[in-house]
Amino acid sequence: MKKVLKRTMQVLVVLLVLIVAALIIVPMVFKPQLMELAKKEINNSVNAKVEFSDFQVSLLKGFPNLYVGLKGLTVVGIDDFANDTLVAFDDFSVKVDLMSVFGMKNIKVKSVLLDNPRLTARITRDGRVNWDIAKPSVDTTNVEELTKTTTEEPSNLKVALKKFEIRKANIRYVDDSSNMSANVSNLNFILSGNMGMDFTNLSIKTTIDALTFSMGGLKYVNKAKLGFSGDIGADMVNATYTFKDNEFYINAISLFFAGSVKMPKNDIDVDVTFNTNKADFKSILSLVPAIYMKDFDGLQTSGKIKLQGFAKGTYNDKVMPNAGLELAVENAMFKYPALPKSADNINVDTKVNFDGVNMDNTTVDVERFHIELAGNPFDAQLHVSTPMSDMQVAGFFKGKIDFNTLSDVIPLDSLTLKGLLESNIDFGGRMSYIDKQQYDKFKADGTLKLNNFEFTSPDLPQGFRIIESSMKFSPRYVDLASFDSKIGKSDLKMTGRLENFIPFVFNNQTIKGNLNITSNVLNVNEFMSGDEAAVDTTAVDTAAMSIVEIPKNIDFLMTTKVNHIYYDKMDISNLTGKLAIKDGKVNMDNLNMNMLDGSLGVSGEYNTQDIKKPTIAFDMNVKGFDIPTTIKSFSMLNKIASSAKEVKGKVSTQFTMTATLDSTMSPVLNSIDAKGKLQSESIGFTNSKVFGKIADFLKKDALRNPEMKDVNLSFRVKDGRIYIDPFDTKIADFKMRIGGDMGLDQSLNFKTKMSIPRTQLGALNNLADDLLSKAASKGLNVKVSDVINLNVKIGGTTTDPEVRPDWGSSSSDDSQTTAKETVKETVKAKTKEEALKLIADAEKEAAKLHDEAVAAGDKLRAEAKEKGNKLIAEGNKKGGLAAIAAKKAADELKKDADKAAKKLVKDADAKGQALIDKAKQEAEK
Numbered sequence: 001m002k003k004v005l006k007r008t009m010q011v012l013v014v015l016l017v018l019i020v021a022a023l024i025i026v027p028m029v030f031k032p033q034l035m036e037l038a039k040k041e042i043n044n045s046v047n048a049k050v051e052f053s054d055f056q057v058s059l060l061k062g063f064p065n066l067y068v069g070l071k072g073l074t075v076v077g078i079d080d081f082a083n084d085t086l087v088a089f090d091d092f093s094v095k096v097d098l099m100s101v102f103g104m105k106n107i108k109v110k111s112v113l114l115d116n117p118r119l120t121a122r123i124t125r126d127g128r129v130n131w132d133i134a135k136p137s138v139d140t141t142n143v144e145e146l147t148k149t150t151t152e153e154p155s156n157l158k159v160a161l162k163k164f165e166i167r168k169a170n171i172r173y174v175d176d177s178s179n180m181s182a183n184v185s186n187l188n189f190i191l192s193g194n195m196g197m198d199f200t201n202l203s204i205k206t207t208i209d210a211l212t213f214s215m216g217g218l219k220y221v222n223k224a225k226l227g228f229s230g231d232i233g234a235d236m237v238n239a240t241y242t243f244k245d246n247e248f249y250i251n252a253i254s255l256f257f258a259g260s261v262k263m264p265k266n267d268i269d270v271d272v273t274f275n276t277n278k279a280d281f282k283s284i285l286s287l288v289p290a291i292y293m294k295d296f297d298g299l300q301t302s303g304k305i306k307l308q309g310f311a312k313g314t315y316n317d318k319v320m321p322n323a324g325l326e327l328a329v330e331n332a333m334f335k336y337p338a339l340p341k342s343a344d345n346i347n348v349d350t351k352v353n354f355d356g357v358n359m360d361n362t363t364v365d366v367e368r369f370h371i372e373l374a375g376n377p378f379d380a381q382l383h384v385s386t387p388m389s390d391m392q393v394a395g396f397f398k399g400k401i402d403f404n405t406l407s408d409v410i411p412l413d414s415l416t417l418k419g420l421l422e423s424n425i426d427f428g429g430r431m432s433y434i435d436k437q438q439y440d441k442f443k444a445d446g447t448l449k450l451n452n453f454e455f456t457s458p459d460l461p462q463g464f465r466i467i468e469s470s471m472k473f474s475p476r477y478v479d480l481a482s483f484d485s486k487i488g489k490s491d492l493k494m495t496g497r498l499e500n501f502i503p504f505v506f507n508n509q510t511i512k513g514n515l516n517i518t519s520n521v522l523n524v525n526e527f528m529s530g531d532e533a534a535v536d537t538t539a540v541d542t543a544a545m546s547i548v549e550i551p552k553n554i555d556f557l558m559t560t561k562v563n564h565i566y567y568d569k570m571d572i573s574n575l576t577g578k579l580a581i582k583d584g585k586v587n588m589d590n591l592n593m594n595m596l597d598g599s600l601g602v603s604g605e606y607n608t609q610d611i612k613k614p615t616i617a618f619d620m621n622v623k624g625f626d627i628p629t630t631i632k633s634f635s636m637l638n639k640i641a642s643s644a645k646e647v648k649g650k651v652s653t654q655f656t657m658t659a660t661l662d663s664t665m666s667p668v669l670n671s672i673d674a675k676g677k678l679q680s681e682s683i684g685f686t687n688s689k690v691f692g693k694i695a696d697f698l699k700k701d702a703l704r705n706p707e708m709k710d711v712n713l714s715f716r717v718k719d720g721r722i723y724i725d726p727f728d729t730k731i732a733d734f735k736m737r738i739g740g741d742m743g744l745d746q747s748l749n750f751k752t753k754m755s756i757p758r759t760q761l762g763a764l765n766n767l768a769d770d771l772l773s774k775a776a777s778k779g780l781n782v783k784v785s786d787v788i789n790l791n792v793k794i795g796g797t798t799t800d801p802e803v804r805p806d807w808g809s810s811s812s813d814d815s816q817t818t819a820k821e822t823v824k825e826t827v828k829a830k831t832k833e834e835a836l837k838l839i840a841d842a843e844k845e846a847a848k849l850h851d852e853a854v855a856a857g858d859k860l861r862a863e864a865k866e867k868g869n870k871l872i873a874e875g876n877k878k879g880g881l882a883a884i885a886a887k888k889a890a891d892e893l894k895k896d897a898d899k900a901a902k903k904l905v906k907d908a909d910a911k912g913q914a915l916i917d918k919a920k921q922e923a924e925k
Contacts, residue, residue, distance in 0.1 A: 120174075121173045125611050169187040205228070207225075225250070226249065271312050281334070284305050322353075329346055332347070373406065394429075395427060403417040417455055419453030463487070487526070492518075497513065513557070521563065558579045573595070624651075627649050657672065669720055680711040684707045703732065734757075868889075
């Protein structure tokens with residue numbers, strides 16, 4: 001008995017050693033194959049590029065716990081998101097109690113660590129998101145059934161997590177559709193507690209070094225410091241979480257939360273209150289970026305505050321919790337020790353009540369807002385109610401702000417502010433009064449004036465000035481009595497009237513306006529390049545622009561007159577016309593201007609109603625544009641007509657054009673649809689490769705740098721090609737008829753009929769004599785006239801053109817038998833039949849080669865599939881790694897067979913095409 005027991009113990013020890021050794025050795029032996037397989041499977045299941053540097057499973061590293069680690073992971077977008085790193089982290093590791101893994105019912109996770117994660121979330125203007133990378137893998141018809149099954153049959157698996165930690169996270173969120181962004185820098189988070197128990201205490205500690213939030217071009221939060229530390233009582237059975245000792249802070253203001261959050265099934269029940277522990281005014285000021293970012297520690301303050309709020313109710317798809325916020329500031333002031341003046345008598349009384357069940361019961365009450373900046377008082381009041389059914393507003397803005405003294409109160413550093421703002425506006429009533437034009441029931445009167453205003457900053461070094469601005473308010477409209485401004489070298493004056501102004505401000509309704517705009521100089525380059533570079537020396541790459549979305553709630557009619565506009569390299573003068581902005585479109589009505597040594601008249605529209613596909617539709621009348629200046633001035637013409645840079649002359653054209661724009665405001669070339677006419681008295685070509693090839697062929701240097709006279713042509717642009725109807729012109733002593741098409745990709749397909757005096761034929765006279773000799777040998781009496789008609793085909797590209805004569809369609813004007821007829825009678829009738837037969841035989845042989853290759857390829861694929869299925873069947877019998885390896889081998893067989901099959905077809909097609917090309921060459925001899 002003792003021997004049996006001893007022998008049994010020895011066997012158990014050996015088995016235990018073998019198991020431990022296997023757990024250590026197996027991952028090491030198969031690690032490269034497993035990593036490669038994991039990467040391949042992951043990348044096959046997502047629309048992104050996924051990489052990781054290492055994957056570890058170890059007993060030694062976390063002994064006595066099992067350690068699982070993933071290192072150096074990156075998930076990078078593709079296509080439009082190719083520059084976005086969606087997710088990246090240095091290390092993701094999990095430590096698990098080894099013995100709990102074997103039971104698979106109550107897994108004890110000791111810790112989870114995510115180290116240095118970087119996340120980028122982006123929403124494009126057209127609503128696409130960069131995180132939607134999962135490829136569909138589940139039949140959508142079964143989703144409801146799957147959901148029902150998983151809901152009704154919960155798993156018995158429980159994961160008892162004790163610690164979850166995030167270190168040094170950086171998160172970036174960009175929403176281009178709403179012009180909103182957020183950046184989180186250096187987020188650290190620790191959640192600890194025994195989450196495997198029914199009742200436990202969770203400890204949370206979170207810090208964020210810098211949070212920045214922007215919307216509409218304004219920074220509402222700038223590098224704010226945030227943090228939360230506290231304990232939460234967790235009832236895991238009833239999914240109830242109760243706040244205990246805790247503190248949440250933003251910059252210098254701290255808040256204390258009380259209450260609980262319940263999450264029974266699909267609803268979330270909230271009953272939470274919060275208030276501030278600190279009653280000093282300085283803590284509230286820390287929320288103002290301009291103050292918190294500059295010498296905040298030395299700021300002198302006094303005054304009392306009250307800040308409290310609540311959220312109570314149910315959150316689901318139909319309702320939201322009720323919420324409230326109350327802020328009161330009493331007799332406060334602040335002053336910077338280094339500055340001579342202060343802000344005094346600050347008093348604020350604000351209450352916001354949000355009704356999550358019936359949002360029409362929501363109210364906003366700013367009962368009092370008063371501040372005195374360097375002795376200049378400003379008062380405001382605002383009340384809003386019934387916002388959903390018929391918004392009722394009431395309030396006023398009264399006071400003045402002397403920007404000249406603002407720098408005596410707040411350090412402005414690199415900013416310069418000057419000027420005087422005076423406001424005296426009173427308003428009150430329901431939006432329906434204005435909608436029904438019951439203006440006598442709505443109160444709105446007062447003025448807003450801004451004079452001698454100046455603003456400069458590092459982002460706007462050229463400065464912005466409002467010399468004079470005056471607005472008069474009434475229920476019916478806002479009268480813009482004057483607006484006289486300057487931005488750098490540009491000036492802008494406006495007068496007019498704005499209607500529906502108050503519903504626009506409070507209810508996002510459409511604002512209507514009729515404005516007169518005048519300017520002596522508008523230097524657009526200053527706004528695009530950020531400097532005051534001279535127009536003649538600095539070009540702005542218009543391709544760097546982005547789509548400018550036209551608001552759908554603006555209805556403006558603007559009459560414009562601008563003496564000079566500097567845009568890119570263009571000097572545009574005497575611009576007059578009307579612009580109508582409405583329903584997300586800008587319509588141009590008889591917009592006329594002088595530019596590029598000529599004039600331009602434009603009517604049409606720019607349409608952003610579908611921001612995914614903005615469009616343009618123009619009627620244009622161009623007179624006397626200088627060709628070199630035009631090509632240099634437009635980036636798009638530089639791309640599609642680069643070969644025309646050495647063309648000289650002036651052109652006039654009348655055309656209509658429609659196109660879709662890409663994200664850089666450039667037309668999508670294949671979407672351009674245009675037609676019209678073009679005229680020019682003279683167009684000169686220098687170093688043209690096309691005419692250079694013609695000159696070489698005809699041995700006439702006069703055609704190398706020709707001048708084309710009396711051009712009058714019709715054209716059409718469609719599907720990425722420019723089609724030119726045949727037109728007559730004259731170059732040197734040669735009359736020409738030119739027609740054909742060219743691609744926006746620079747490809748050429750033209751036919752040119754040339755009438756050439758035989759005295760100018762040069763070396764081609766030898767060819768004519770040869771034709772006469774051949775005709776005479778056939779007993780034909782042939783005479784060649786003094787003018788030879790020669791057809792020339794032009795192919796290839798603008799940078800590498802192919803020029804060759806088309807003898808089959810060339811002729812003389814002689815009334816007797818022509819050289820063309822001679823060739824047809826004596827040679828071509830017979831050779832054409834032979835040539836066609838030669839080509840037909842070659843095409844038949846090419847088709848045969850293709851069919852044979854396809855059949856051979858199909859046979860290869862079928863054999864690979866059969867072998868693969870056998871491998872998978874054998875692997876499934878063995879299970880485990882054998883099954884995985886078998887599937888991988890089967891996939892590789894199919895992949896190799898498919899590759900070989902495609903190569904067979906490709907090689908056969910190449911061989912067939914070579915036969916056809918050779919036949920064509922023989923036919924052309």
